[in-house]
Amino acid sequence: MARKKEPLAICKTLGGWKGIKPAGITEPGSASELRTGDWRSQRPVHLKDKCINCMLCFIFCPDCAIKAKDNGEKFGEFDYYHCKGCGICAEVCPVNAIDIVDEGEAKEKEAKGKK
Amino acid sequence: MEEKKKKPVKGRDFDSLSGADAVAFGMRQINPDVVAAFPITPQTEIMERFEKFYANGEVDSEMIRVESEHSAMSAVVGAAAAGARAMTATAANGLALMWEIVYIAASTRLPIVMNVVNRALSGPINIHCDHSDSMGCRDSGWIQIYSENGQEAYENTIFAVRLAEHPMVRLPVMVCQDGFITSHSVEPVNFIEDSKVRKFIGESKPQFSLLDVDKPISLGPLDLFDYYYEHKRQQIEGMENARNAFLDVAREFKRICGREMQYFEGYRAKDADYVIVVLSSTAGTAKEVVDKLRKEGKKVGLIRPRLFRPFPYAEIAKALEGKKAVAVMDRSDSFGAQGGPLFLEICAALLNSAKKPKLADYIYGLGGRDTAMEDIEKVFDELMSGKSKPLNYLGVRE
Numbered sequence: 001m002a003r004k005k006e007p008l009a010i011c012k013t014l015g016g017w018k019g020i021k022p023a024g025i026t027e028p029g030s031a032s033e034l035r036t037g038d039w040r041s042q043r044p045v046h047l048k049d050k051c052i053n054c055m056l057c058f059i060f061c062p063d064c065a066i067k068a069k070d071n072g073e074k075f076g077e078f079d080y081y082h083c084k085g086c087g088i089c090a091e092v093c094p095v096n097a098i099d100i101v102d103e104g105e106a107k108e109k110e111a112k113g114k115k
Numbered sequence: 116m117e118e119k120k121k122k123p124v125k126g127r128d129f130d131s132l133s134g135a136d137a138v139a140f141g142m143r144q145i146n147p148d149v150v151a152a153f154p155i156t157p158q159t160e161i162m163e164r165f166e167k168f169y170a171n172g173e174v175d176s177e178m179i180r181v182e183s184e185h186s187a188m189s190a191v192v193g194a195a196a197a198g199a200r201a202m203t204a205t206a207a208n209g210l211a212l213m214w215e216i217v218y219i220a221a222s223t224r225l226p227i228v229m230n231v232v233n234r235a236l237s238g239p240i241n242i243h244c245d246h247s248d249s250m251g252c253r254d255s256g257w258i259q260i261y262s263e264n265g266q267e268a269y270e271n272t273i274f275a276v277r278l279a280e281h282p283m284v285r286l287p288v289m290v291c292q293d294g295f296i297t298s299h300s301v302e303p304v305n306f307i308e309d310s311k312v313r314k315f316i317g318e319s320k321p322q323f324s325l326l327d328v329d330k331p332i333s334l335g336p337l338d339l340f341d342y343y344y345e346h347k348r349q350q351i352e353g354m355e356n357a358r359n360a361f362l363d364v365a366r367e368f369k370r371i372c373g374r375e376m377q378y379f380e381g382y383r384a385k386d387a388d389y390v391i392v393v394l395s396s397t398a399g400t401a402k403e404v405v406d407k408l409r410k411e412g413k414k415v416g417l418i419r420p421r422l423f424r425p426f427p428y429a430e431i432a433k434a435l436e437g438k439k440a441v442a443v444m445d446r447s448d449s450f451g452a453q454g455g456p457l458f459l460e461i462c463a464a465l466l467n468s469a470k471k472p473k474l475a476d477y478i479y480g481l482g483g484r485d486t487a488m489e490d491i492e493k494v495f496d497e498l499m500s501g502k503s504k505p506l507n508y509l510g511v512r513e
Contacts, residue, residue, distance in 0.1 A: 017344075017345035020342070025334055027333065029333070030336070
């Protein structure tokens with residue numbers, strides 16, 4: 001499902017208490033818009049050369065945060081918007097094709113790369 | 116049940132019924148979509164009688180017999196979220212077991228009506244009347260109405276449906292009556308005609324329905340530091356709106372009932388110097404005492420709040436300002452506080468008043484301890500002679 005807005009942006013557009021729907025009523029299926037990736041302290045990294053596309057990680061991921069491609073036959077990418085960094089994917093991988101790295105360090109690297 | 120036609124009073128049928136039966140009769144007229152309940156003394160009689168109506172096919176309700184009060188409240192929450200008009204009833208420990216869901220019903224803005232037959236909370240175990248059960252959840256976000264007798268419990272139950280479903284309110288309502296004293300005492304009750312009640316309550320128009328597949332919604336999501344506060348603010352507004360909504364509905368109710376539904380009842384209070392403030396059935400006894408003392412030339416009166424949540428603080432303060440002394444009678448204590456729940460409300464109501472009367476609290480009747488005319492006379496005597504302390508325990512063995 002296409003993600004429309006950033007969760008913090010949703011809060012801003014909801015506005016003050018007078019304008020919002022009562023009792024926390026939200027659009028159906030809106031839990032997918034919550035950025036649970038924010039909770040992550042560790043990040044899984046895919047090692048393409050080692051991966052045998054057994055898709056065990058896809059099956060075991062509790063957050064559906066692994067996206068498959070080619071009709072579900074091949075590892076596509078991690079959905080870092082939802083991945084909480086639990087590490088189950090790395091644990092079940094039979095060929096150690098998923099590395100778990102520190103989220104903070106990974107972010108720093110990303111920031112340097114952008115510069 | 117056949118409606119026994121006895122002497123009609125002002126065009127209305129009447130029967131001799133207990134408070135519990137009267138409420139069940141009201142529920143039959145309301146004909147709720149869903150009723151879920153678990154038996155507990157002294158509430159059981161309400162549901163027992165309602166089940167008879169159900170078994171005889173006199174109501175179209177879906178009756179859910181649950182295995183606990185926690186489930187009873189959960190079932191009516193589910194039903195109300197699906198858009199149904201849902202009712203339940205409980206007492207004391209049953210209400211205590213509902214606790215978690217009682218709050219959820221209010222914060223999910225579900226217009227449930229629940230009859231609470233006031234009974235002392237355990238322990239030691241006790242089945243008789245005091246207000247510790249409903250006073251315990253006075254902060255749960257439910258509207259609370261206290262009834263003096265069976266007649267009022269019946270009328271309040273019908274009234275509560277409209278108040279709960281008022282579009283500016285959308286909050287659950289607790290209709291309280293005193294356990295055994297009211298619930299099991301047989302008194303004449305005047306009924307409003309079925310057709311008038313049905314017309315008054317009308318079709319329920321739910322604000323949302325989980326069964327409405329054309330307008331799907333998510334209900335009860337995780338609501339953390341970002342929006343919980345705003346939703347609470349809305350809930351506060353709903354409760355504040357209940358003040359005006361009460362008067363709105365009361366105007367309509369007067370047309371079918373003939374009686375003026377007010378925030379509180381003042382009994383010979385206008386020109387009184389000494390006033391007792393008391394909830395529910397004890398007011399009946401106190402009125403007799405007021406009459407007796409008035410005959411002796413003493414300027415005494417009574418104020419009986421009917422609406423406790425939202426508390427009509429401005430109106431009650433106005434009624435009590437300028438009195439010489441006021442005794443508040445509390446049928447429950449708030450342990451460690453500076454008096455019982457009703458006393459604290461009255462104190463808060465008069466906080467900024469320039470004409471504040473002398474105030475005293477009398478804790479009384481815990482666990483159904485009988486409160487006779489002599490006890491109430493004693494309160495007035497102490498009030499008039501200036502002997503009452505700020506906090507007194509009436510009728511306890513010293």
